[in-house]
Amino acid sequence: MTYIEQIAPSLLTGALMSLKIFFWTLIVSIPLGVLVSLGLLSKFSPLRLLLKFYVWIMRGTPLLLQLIFVFYGLPIIGIIFQRYDAALCAFILNYTAYFAEIFRGGFQTIPAGQFESAKVLRLTKTQTLLHIIIPQVVKIVIPSIGNEVVNLVKDTSLVYVIGLGDLLRAGNVATARDVTLIPLVLVGVIYLLMTGLASYALKKVEQHYSKWR
Amino acid sequence: MLELKNITKKFGDRTILDHLNLEIPTGEILAIVGPSGAGKTTLLRCLSGLETPESGSFLLNDQPFDPTDPANADQIIGVVFQNYQLFPNLTVLQNITLAPKLVLKQDAQTATATALELLDELDLAGKEQLYPYQLSGGQQQRVAIVRALAMKPQVLCYDEPTSALDPALREKVGEIILNLKKKHMTQVIVTHDLTFAKQTADQIFTVNALDAQGGK
Numbered sequence: 127m128t129y130i131e132q133i134a135p136s137l138l139t140g141a142l143m144s145l146k147i148f149f150w151t152l153i154v155s156i157p158l159g160v161l162v163s164l165g166l167l168s169k170f171s172p173l174r175l176l177l178k179f180y181v182w183i184m185r186g187t188p189l190l191l192q193l194i195f196v197f198y199g200l201p202i203i204g205i206i207f208q209r210y211d212a213a214l215c216a217f218i219l220n221y222t223a224y225f226a227e228i229f230r231g232g233f234q235t236i237p238a239g240q241f242e243s244a245k246v247l248r249l250t251k252t253q254t255l256l257h258i259i260i261p262q263v264v265k266i267v268i269p270s271i272g273n274e275v276v277n278l279v280k281d282t283s284l285v286y287v288i289g290l291g292d293l294l295r296a297g298n299v300a301t302a303r304d305v306t307l308i309p310l311v312l313v314g315v316i317y318l319l320m321t322g323l324a325s326y327a328l329k330k331v332e333q334h335y336s337k338w339r
Numbered sequence: 340m341l342e343l344k345n346i347t348k349k350f351g352d353r354t355i356l357d358h359l360n361l362e363i364p365t366g367e368i369l370a371i372v373g374p375s376g377a378g379k380t381t382l383l384r385c386l387s388g389l390e391t392p393e394s395g396s397f398l399l400n401d402q403p404f405d406p407t408d409p410a411n412a413d414q415i416i417g418v419v420f421q422n423y424q425l426f427p428n429l430t431v432l433q434n435i436t437l438a439p440k441l442v443l444k445q446d447a448q449t450a451t452a453t454a455l456e457l458l459d460e461l462d463l464a465g466k467e468q469l470y471p472y473q474l475s476g477g478q479q480q481r482v483a484i485v486r487a488l489a490m491k492p493q494v495l496c497y498d499e500p501t502s503a504l505d506p507a508l509r510e511k512v513g514e515i516i517l518n519l520k521k522k523h524m525t526q527v528i529v530t531h532d533l534t535f536a537k538q539t540a541d542q543i544f545t546v547n548a549l550d551a552q553g554g555k
Contacts, residue, residue, distance in 0.1 A: 243424035246387050246416065247438035247490060248409055257437060261428040338428050338470040 133300045133309055140296030141316050144282040147210075147292070148320075151217040151278060156271075158218070159225025160260070166230045177226070184223030190284050192216045197288040213285040221278060228270045232263035265335040272328040279321045293317070340364050341494055341525055346395035348381055355381045356392070361544060363494075365400070366523035368516065370540035372533055377546040379529045383496050386527065387416045399493055417487030417495040421502060423479045425471040425486070431458070432467040435486045443490065450489070457485040461515060477508040484515060495519065496527040501535050513539050 165177045184192070197212035207215060236259055244254040283294040297313030300306075343361040347354065355378040363369045371379045384390040386397065388406030396403050404414040425434050435457070436450040445453075458464055461481040471479055480500065487495055497516075501509045509532075516526060516539050530536050536543050 237424075239420060239422065239424040240426065242389050243418070243420060243426075245389065245409070246418045247486070248411075248415065248442040249438055250409065253441050257441075258426050258428065262426075265428070339472040 129304075129306070129308060130312065133296075133304075133312070136296045136300065137293065137309065137312060137316065140291055140293035141320070143210075143285075143291055144279075144293045145320070147213055147217060147282045147285060148278055150214055151221050152275065155218045155221040155225055158222040160229050162222055162226035163229035163233060164255075166226060167233055181223045181226060184220050185227070189216065189220050189281060190287060192220055193284055193288055209285075209288050209290045212288060213290055217278075217281070221274065224274050225271070228267050228274070229263060231270075232267040233259070235266055236262055261335075265338075268328065268332050268335065272325065272332075275324050275328060276321050279324055280317060283317075340398075340400055341527075342398040343382075343386065344396045344398065346382070346385060346392045346397075348378070348385055348390060348392045356385070356546075359395070363525055363527065363542065365525050366520060367541040368520055368526045368528065368539055369542045369544060370528045370530055370536035371544050371546060372530060372536050373546035375531075379546050380498055382546065383418070383498055383527065383529045386494075387418045387496055415490050415492040417490055417492030419480065419483045419487055419495070419497045419500060421499040423471075423483040425479055425482055427471050430468050430470055431463070431474070431482050434471070434482060435489050438486075439489050453489055454485065457488055458482075461485055476503050477511065480504070480508075480512065481515070488519075492524075494525045494527060496529070498529050499531065500528060501530060501532045509535065 162177055162181070165173050166181070168174050193213065193216045196207060196216045197209065200207065200212075240258060240262070241254060244258055249257070282292060285292050286295050286298075289295075293313055293316060297309040300309035341361075341363040343359060346356050346359040346361075348356040359382065361369070371382060373379050381390060385392045386406060388408070391407050397406055398404070399414050402414075404411060406414075406416055425431075426437070429437065432451065432454055435454040436445075436447070439445040439450040439453065440447060455464075455467060458467060461484060463478060463481055463485065466474065466478065466482075471482070474482065480503075484495075500512050500516075504512060513535060516528070519526060528536065528540060
């Protein structure tokens with residue numbers, strides 16, 4: 127027990143870093159994903175093609191590569207990020223692409239009649255999206271978003287590669303130093319707690335949306 | 340008086356409506372009948388601004404208006420869609436009051452009062468907090484009618500209002516249409532149902548397939 131107490135502060139500091147990346151990525155990339163998905167459905171083909179290309183790159187290459195590219199690669203051409211900013215930048219770019227694809231699918235399932243009935247009621251495009259379409263899309267995409275949210279919790283461990291002090295690094299350092307498995311097991315337990323909490327929160331959101339069909 | 344003058348609508352090479360002219364005196368009911376694919380619904384969609392005709396004009400009481408112009412809130416053409424298209428994420432009351440609040444800038448109290456009054460008139464009292472999926476087809480249709488009426492339209496259009504209804508409900512929607520006529524609502528009904536058209540309409544317009552140059 128005393129050993130756990132001894133390493134707990136460093137693990138918690140690491141977990142806090144993982145959570146910070148988790149929350150900022152979610153808060154920024156979900157709304158951005160909605161915007162990008164609208165662009166993917168746009169009739170303006172240069173925008174649509176550009177965004178398709180972006181999504182293709184982000185989903186077709188490893189997030190690990192993207193992290194390394196932003197932190198170690200970009201400085202070669204003079205673009206320098208701090209570790210934390212580099213991590214956020216790569217995560218947001220990557221997750222926005224995934225969320226955009228999910229939302230695009232969601233938007234495409236909404237019958238044209240919903241847009242048309244909003245139009246004959248003289249609602250503007252923004253009003254239609256905010257009050258009618260987006261709530262229906264959100265309900266449809268919650269399960270897929272849920273998968274990505276759980277993935278994101280685990281993916282935060284990738285920041286290890288650019289030397290950011292996250293949960294995994296804290297555990298790994300303690301294991302190497304003290305030659306014991308306990309820190310790594312604890313790290314696993316903390317990840318389980320975080321993914322469990324995320325799943326629970328998503329279930330609540332899903333329940334909230336189940337009052338209508 | 341609602342007038343459609345020289346309306347032409349094409350889809351690609353296919354001419355659906357060819358220089359079509361129609362006049363509907365205020366407070367009268369026009370039924371548009373004809374075989375499937377003849378352009379009945381296209382005509383209704385042009386009138387409600389969902390399609391832009393290649394040529395022609397629309398006049399309401401001698402004033403030209405553009406049905407596709409969203410800012411055109413004085414000349415509102417209400418539409419009751421074939422499958423109603425209620426918003427599933429909103430309650431009955433929210434379905435009805437959303438547009439009056441956002442578009443007509445009514446305060447919540449006025450919008451709610453109007454909605455409740457109309458719901459009561461169409462035998463939907465007590466349903467205001469339900470979601471569309473909790474209603475029967477006939478009830479959903481009546482909510483769609485209330486939703487259109489709440490926007491105070493000059494003309495109310497129905498796309499195949501009887502297609503999904505049993506005989507009793509068919510009679511009921513006919514009754515609603517005739518009651519609205521008493522209140523001088525100009526109404527346009529697109530239907531396959533010639534009997535229904537004869538029972539309710541003052542004027543029947545037949546759209547013919549292919550050339551769609553129908554006459555009365």
